[in-house]
Amino acid sequence: MKIAKDGVATIAYMALATGAFVFIAWIPAAIMLALTLLVVWFFRDPERKIEYKDGYFYSPADGKVVEISTASHPFTGRCIKVGIFMNVFSVHVNRAPCTGRVDFLEYIPGKKLAAFAPKASEINERNFIGLSTQWGAVMMTQIAGLVARRIVCRLHRGDVLEAGERCGMIKLGSRVDLYLPDVTVLKVELGDNVKAGLSCIGVIRD
Numbered sequence: 202m203k204i205a206k207d208g209v210a211t212i213a214y215m216a217l218a219t220g221a222f223v224f225i226a227w228i229p230a231a232i233m234l235a236l237t238l239l240v241v242w243f244f245r246d247p248e249r250k251i252e253y254k255d256g257y258f259y260s261p262a263d264g265k266v267v268e269i270s271t272a273s274h275p276f277t278g279r280c281i282k283v284g285i286f287m288n289v290f291s292v293h294v295n296r297a298p299c300t301g302r303v304d305f306l307e308y309i310p311g312k313k314l315a316a317f318a319p320k321a322s323e324i325n326e327r328n329f330i331g332l333s334t335q336w337g338a339v340m341m342t343q344i345a346g347l348v349a350r351r352i353v354c355r356l357h358r359g360d361v362l363e364a365g366e367r368c369g370m371i372k373l374g375s376r377v378d379l380y381l382p383d384v385t386v387l388k389v390e391l392g393d394n395v396k397a398g399l400s401c402i403g404v405i406r407d
Contacts, residue, residue: 207293207353207370208244215240234260243373246294248369249398253300253364256405258385260395261298261341262377263291268322268390272380276305276331277338280380281387283402284322285395287346287375294370296398298361298379299339305331306358313345322378328352330368336405337382346375363400 204212215237222230227244253259268284287293311326326345331338343352354369362368371377385403389395 202241202242203246203248205244205246205370207372208240211372212237212241212244236373243289243293245292246367247292247378249296249365249396251365251399256336257364257401258298258339258379258381258403259296259364260285260397260400260402261295261379261396262287262397263293264288264377264395266391266393266395267376267390268378269387269389271383274340276329276381277380277382278338279383280338281383281385281403282322283379283381283387283389285377285379287371287377289373292397293369293372294397295341295343295377297331297364297366297368298341298381298402299334299336299364301332301334301339301362303330303356303358303360303362305329305334305338305340306354306356308352308354311345318386322376325376326352328354328369330354330356330390332362337384338380339382342380343369343371344376344378344379346373 219233251348264285264287272282292369307329329342351372387403
């Protein structure tokens with residue numbers, strides 16, 4: 202099982218703590234071992250392969266579609282917003298929804314309310330990633346949730362991403378919002394479960 206590199210330090214710390222408890226008492230050691238295995242599972246990063254199609258937008262995260270609405274942002278203009286909630290059991294590695302160049306990055310400190318709430322998009326800690334594509338501006342927002350402790354994004358302006366390419370993660374339960382051109386035909390509904398890099402969220406209207 203492949204592990205996300207952003208989880209290696211945390212896993213190493215948990216493993217060392219487990220080793221230390223072995224010399225103290227077996228019950229705490231057993232508990233720490235179980236927690237370590239859970240952390241390892243949380244930071245799993247499965248390989249995913251798909252033949253991407255032009256004009257298709259794929260899910261940037263594993264999770265459940267909890268919001269579909271219209272929105273507006275200075276980078277995207279009028280757009281369609283799709284909110285995807287990741288619980289603690291989801292794969293938390295985020296992927297690019299399409300091919301594009303990173304032309305907008307903005308980190309905003311904020312609260313850590315439950316990420317499935319629509320208000321979380323406006324007041325929670327979040328990180329905006331805007332892509333310029335041949336179909337218009339596309340943006341994804343990484344949003345910290347109630348137990349999320351850190352948003353990871355190592356992108357820089359000018360980076361070119363391929364559809365499905367890993368572009369960061371959010372540690373523990375969280376949310377990713379996807380902003381698509383308003384000519385997009387959605388292929389998901391509220392309540393749908395989606396997979397990062399695999400599930401088609403929408404298609405550009407002919």
